Amino acid sequence: GAVVSQHPSWVICKSGTSVKIECRSLDFQATTMFWYRQFPKQSLMLMATSNEGSKATYEQGVEKDKFLINHASLTLSTLTVTSAHPEDSSFYICSARQGSEQYFGPGTRLTVT
Amino acid sequence: DAKTTQPTSMDCAEGRAANLPCNHSTISGNEYVYWYRQIHSQGPQYIIHGLKNNETNEMASLIITEDRKSSTLILPHATLRDTAVYYCIVRVAMVQGGKLIFGQGTELSVKP
Numbered sequence: 183g184a185v186v187s188q189h190p191s192w193v194i195c196k197s198g199t200s201v202k203i204e205c206r207s208l209d210f211q212a213t214t215m216f217w218y219r220q221f222p223k224q225s226l227m228l229m230a231t232s233n234e235g236s237k238a239t240y241e242q243g244v245e246k247d248k249f250l251i252n253h254a255s256l257t258l259s260t261l262t263v264t265s266a267h268p269e270d271s272s273f274y275i276c277s278a279r280q281g282s283e284q285y286f287g288p289g290t291r292l293t294v295t
Numbered sequence: 296d297a298k299t300t301q302p303t304s305m306d307c308a309e310g311r312a313a314n315l316p317c318n319h320s321t322i323s324g325n326e327y328v329y330w331y332r333q334i335h336s337q338g339p340q341y342i343i344h345g346l347k348n349n350e351t352n353e354m355a356s357l358i359i360t361e362d363r364k365s366s367t368l369i370l371p372h373a374t375l376r377d378t379a380v381y382y383c384i385v386r387v388a389m390v391q392g393g394k395l396i397f398g399q400g401t402e403l404s405v406k407p
Contacts (some may be wrong), residue, residue: 186338188338214389216394216395218397225382225397225398225399225400226333226339226397227397228394228395228396228397231394273336275338275339277338277339277395279389282388282389282390283341283389284341284389284395285341286331286338286339286340286341287338288337288338289336289337289338291336
């Protein structure tokens with residue numbers, strides 16, 4: 183149990199376009215989901231916390247208008263990178279809360295050309 | 296959330312026990328110690344957590360000192376597949392708003 187999936191697993195997009203990443207909890211309902219970003223050879227950085235049916239809470243320094251988060255159902259949260267630029271190229275990882283624990287998705291590799 | 300200090304890297308021989316230390320000298324009484332690991336280009340995997348008692352599961356053992364200022368994760372019989380970055384994180388319970396904030400972790404290399 184406690185499986186979290188992400189789609190797509192990797193994506194290449196052109197500079198200036200928007201990209202949507204989906205995060206799903208497959209066998210449980212998640213009232214809270216988290217989005218992280220990881221640059222090469224660095225640790226995970228928490229970007230935002232999303233709660234089902236309400237606005238996401240962004241960490242300091244993360245642009246909420248650039249990284250749009252929607253958590254419309256108990257099993258799905260989406261992260262949209264708007265007007266992507268090469269510096270947004272990164273590994274994006276979501277995590278879902280089940281009870282007192284947190285389970286991670288496999289990550290999405292975004293490359294902006 | 297309290298910060299943790301871990302060695303940057305460690306080596307371990309296959310089949311031997313891997314002991315990964317973590318210092319969390321500023322831990323608060325209501326903060327748990329969590330361990331996750333990340334194999335290259337994958338999402339983090341939960342290993343174990345504890346509050347003050349030692350814990351054991353099918354993956355590892357967690358030894359927390361009596362003053363709770365440090366802990367050790369023990370992989371009893373390391374295999375090549377245990378090669379990963381191991382993160383020690385302290386946080387309050389999620390119902391209290393606790394978040395998993397990752398530090399730099401320890402890069403464990405298990406060698407044949």
